[in-house]
Amino acid sequence: MAERSLIFGADEYRGRIRRLQTEMAETGLAALLLTTPADVFYATGFLTRFWESPTRPWFVVVPEAGEPVAVIPAIGAELMARTWIGDIRTWNAPDPADDGVTLLVDVICSLSRSQARIGVPMGSETHLRMPMADFARVAERIVPRSFVDATAEVRRVREIKSEAEIDKLRTVCEIADRAFARVPEFAQAGRALESVFRDFQIALLEEGADWVGYLAGGAGRQGYADVISPASPEPLTTDDVLMLDTGAVRDGYFCDFDRNFAIGPVTDAIRKTQDALWLTTEAALETLRPGMRASDVHAFMTADLLRRGVQPARGRLGHGLGISLTEWPSFSPLDDTVLRQNMVLTLEPSAEVVPGRFLVHEEDIVLRANGPELLSARAPQILPRIGG
Template identity: 45%
Template sequence: MMIPARGFELSEFEARMTRAQSEMTARSLDAVVITAPPNCRYFAGFATQFWESPTRPWFLILPRQGEPIAVIPTIGEPGLAKTWVKDIRTWPAPQPEDDGVSLMAQVLADCPRSYGRIGWEMGRESVIRMPIADFDRIRSACPGIEFADASPLIWRLRMVKSPAEIAKIEQACRIGSEAYAALPGQLSAGMNEHEVARTFRAELTGQGADAIPFMAVTAGAGGYDQIIVGPNDRNLASGDVLFIDLGATFDGYFCD
């Protein structure tokens, strides 16, 4: 079994950027601002545990012409410098009185304009990962620029997977499948649901999962009444129906 290499070739990121710029032209956008971690990782190849904290915003600007621009806290510069993104601008975050607001406003003002429209992640299953008050301050500092929803553009790009992406999804699914297959031999009546979850997490990690951000464990005599809460302290009994739903990842791609 061949485990896919982590990361992507430079050509993959360049192709994503080219497709994004083509979509911007079709949708009359001068640039797209990315703030959500999964999309930052998709376009820049950058991942950080710092995203677990909402203290600092991170911005990636995809201009319709030219190379991507990162506007990030200073602490992230050494890590981002290892990606294909070369234009990195920083501020000494956290700085609540101006957490990247003035720097972002300047970068957006300097972007070449043909349409006077900048796209943001405003649509379904999307998030602008910054305080709304700061978002409004950036918008106020950019007179003459319309902030529009770029989510359809991002969805259109991300729904089409490259062979390298498919290989990572297959690996994530393989990890999940093999962990499920191994689990029955590790469980017994008397274990509680927390112990089941810990056992399964250990198996998934041993199979190669990078993270298990979602795991619901629930059991009951003859069935269960919900599938999104748990585990809890209930002990398994003979005859119980045990339900486990999980989302494990490999290199940023999920099994479900």
């Protein structure tokens, strides 16, 4: 296990750092401080499930020129040394008195002149994965340097996927495609939803997922009441429409799409909603182009659903996808992001079947110059029926 990181070659990461540095130069950032699993993985290739432990903070500092510096707990030194990162500073964490603060201050100060502005993602869809009190200590000790928001810089780079990333995303979507194809093997009437959830996770692993980062779902005669619930012990019935939505992970890349199944005969309202959602997705697949705004896509899908006589659900109708289950932008009226080529996105139209009950479709795409290329295998137009 002494091999270097196997996810991508160093050139992939060098390109990312170069693009980050281009953004940083435009806004005058002398360095960038990254703390989250996604941002650290993006810059370094450091991939571990150890982020599940909230105990230790991890830092990567990207200077305005040159290679990033990893400032990390000693427990991660061995794994980080297998990535392309050459400069790795460690401390023996957790240290309640100084959990990397001094080391991080030293690195930031050595990489930037004294009046420098240091970027940290502070805006929408970000958080700082370190104790707030420690961040305040770092901020105090780097004065007259100051921390400023770098959400836009990170976002503009991460939003555009390289072909190597798109290959990874296609691979994980294919894994989920194969697992979804096996749902009829284990989702019959009488089986508890929690058993179906377990079997679906097993199918994802068997089909090649490294792990299953996300799974939600629901079931009901007229759709489901929410889309983020864990499984209930209740059995499926022949009345149910079942939805499973997964974010499986392979090589650190997520898929995020769902599939719906009729356990028995479906209602007219379900049939009508299914048809509308499928056709609206079809229309979106024909319509999306670089240059449109995220809010345009929301407006287009909403109008298309209304035209087909169904009521769009409140909330966004799709979003970015990559090394997190969800990324910027959002297909919502509030997001004016201009779509760019090689953004990877989900199309997620959702409509109310009866008051309080919904049907949700979702596909994963990469936006090319001439429109969307599907990463997930297109869902069937007719709701697949499992039961007899």
